[in-house]
Amino acid sequence: MDIPSFLNKTNPYFQKLKSSDKAKFHDRVEKFIDRKSITGRQNFLVTQEVRVTLAAAAVQLTLGLDTWDLDYFSQILIYPSEYQNPQTRQMHKGETNMGGFMCFSWIDFLRGNKTPDDKINLGLHEFGHALRFSGMQGHEPDYFFDNYFKRWLACASREYTKMRKGYASILRKYGAVNINEFFSVVVETFFENPQEFKTNLPELYHHTSILLNQTTAIDGSIVLNCRESLMKLNISKDIKENRTLLKYVLPNSGAIYAALLFVIFGCFSLLGDGYKHPPAYILFILAGLCWLHLERKYTRVYFKGKNLMIEKGFFLTKNPHSKTLPISQLISFYANYYELDNTPKIEGCNIVFYYEGDFYEENLYFELTQPHFDQLCDVLIANYVHVHIVR
Numbered sequence: 564m565d566i567p568s569f570l571n572k573t574n575p576y577f578q579k580l581k582s583s584d585k586a587k588f589h590d591r592v593e594k595f596i597d598r599k600s601i602t603g604r605q606n607f608l609v610t611q612e613v614r615v616t617l618a619a620a621a622v623q624l625t626l627g628l629d630t631w632d633l634d635y636f637s638q639i640l641i642y643p644s645e646y647q648n649p650q651t652r653q654m655h656k657g658e659t660n661m662g663g664f665m666c667f668s669w670i671d672f673l674r675g676n677k678t679p680d681d682k683i684n685l686g687l688h689e690f691g692h693a694l695r696f697s698g699m700q701g702h703e704p705d706y707f708f709d710n711y712f713k714r715w716l717a718c719a720s721r722e723y724t725k726m727r728k729g730y731a732s733i734l735r736k737y738g739a740v741n742i743n744e745f746f747s748v749v750v751e752t753f754f755e756n757p758q759e760f761k762t763n764l765p766e767l768y769h770h771t772s773i774l775l776n777q778t779t780a781i782d783g784s785i786v787l788n789c790r791e792s793l794m795k796l797n798i799s800k801d802i803k804e805n806r807t808l809l810k811y812v813l814p815n816s817g818a819i820y821a822a823l824l825f826v827i828f829g830c831f832s833l834l835g836d837g838y839k840h841p842p843a844y845i846l847f848i849l850a851g852l853c854w855l856h857l858e859r860k861y862t863r864v865y866f867k868g869k870n871l872m873i874e875k876g877f878f879l880t881k882n883p884h885s886k887t888l889p890i891s892q893l894i895s896f897y898a899n900y901y902e903l904d905n906t907p908k909i910e911g912c913n914i915v916f917y918y919e920g921d922f923y924e925e926n927l928y929f930e931l932t933q934p935h936f937d938q939l940c941d942v943l944i945a946n947y948v949h950v951h952i953v954r
């Protein structure tokens with residue numbers, strides 16, 4: 564069977580690819596068929612056409628990703644039509660089972676492909692689940708997809724919450740069932756009606772394009788490897804330069820007193836015994852160590868332009884550890900919450916950010932009172948940074 568010419572005839576997505584991307588698609592389809600056990604149930608005959616058609620849906624979804632073969636799911640069962648799940652006794656058209664297998668009703672799979680712009684596509688829907696669950700199960704998931712998913716979620720939660728409340732959406736109602744269904748419904752719409760998606764939910768479309776590392780251009784062609792350029796365009800909102808509100812509190816003022824005491828005793832012992840007296844120098848060294856301990860913990864966080872500025876140290880170690888992070892590259896922000904004498908406080912956080920092809924994590928020590936923290940969160944949330952408060 565000549566796979567490229569079969570796909571050229573039957574697969575509208577394949578038709579919209581550049582020729583080099585068609586080669587990549589073809590290669591992955593062959594590998595997918597090799598790596599999966601695809602078997603028929605209830606006398607369904609699995610032909611090469613069936614295998615290619617099935618694999619094409621998985622490859623379409625993951626063509627922009629580096630790790631793409633959904634390795635948690637090694638077995639795919641195909642039924643001729645709707646089938647009954649032996650455990651739940653319910654009828655299914657498709658299923659992505661956490662046990663590591665997938666099932667499809669072939670008649671419904673083909674129905675999904677038949678109308679390529681009705682936003683219903685069983686294959687893309689189930690492989691959307693498989694992509695998400697492969698990440699959650701931790702069997703070699705796609706590194707970028709897994710990390711960026713948090714930021715995608717921060718953006719998606721608005722539309723999802725609206726749908727949960729019963730508001731109309733261009734996304735299929737079924738997406739309101741839970742966040743996994745929402746993701747799969749987004750996937751179906753992303754491929755089957757990109758123009759409507761882009762016009763009505765531009766931000767969600769934008770973040771989905773980054774997440775999957777592919778997008779549909781105005782002329783309808785598929786553009787792969789768009790994530791770097793799109794990330795730079797991540798929408799920046801409501802960022803006013805704010806140097807004063809996010810005040811730090813020195814978390815360990817004991818170190819200042821200790822350092823001062825060591826300096827004072829050092830000076831007195833120099834005065835009393837002269838410059839050859841070694842204990843004075845030991846006291847000065849201790850003073851220095853206390854001071855460094857304080858500086859290491861000292862962090863100041865504020866917004867400047869479209870950046871989150873993180874300054875560490877304030878005297879001896881001031882500049883080397885400072886960072887300028889474009890908010891467009893921030894992924895998530897986990898803050899530690901606690902209460903002291905009934906006063907809520909935020910002490911320290913862990914941030915994840917993306918920089919030139921890699922994700923970085925950083926732990927910051929600082930102390931914020933609730934109103935200052937709320938202000939910080941407002942800006943982060945407006946920019947779809949995933950904010951999580953650890954209690």
Ligand SMILES: [Zn+2]
Nearest residue numbers: 688692744747
């Ligand atoms: Zn589903």
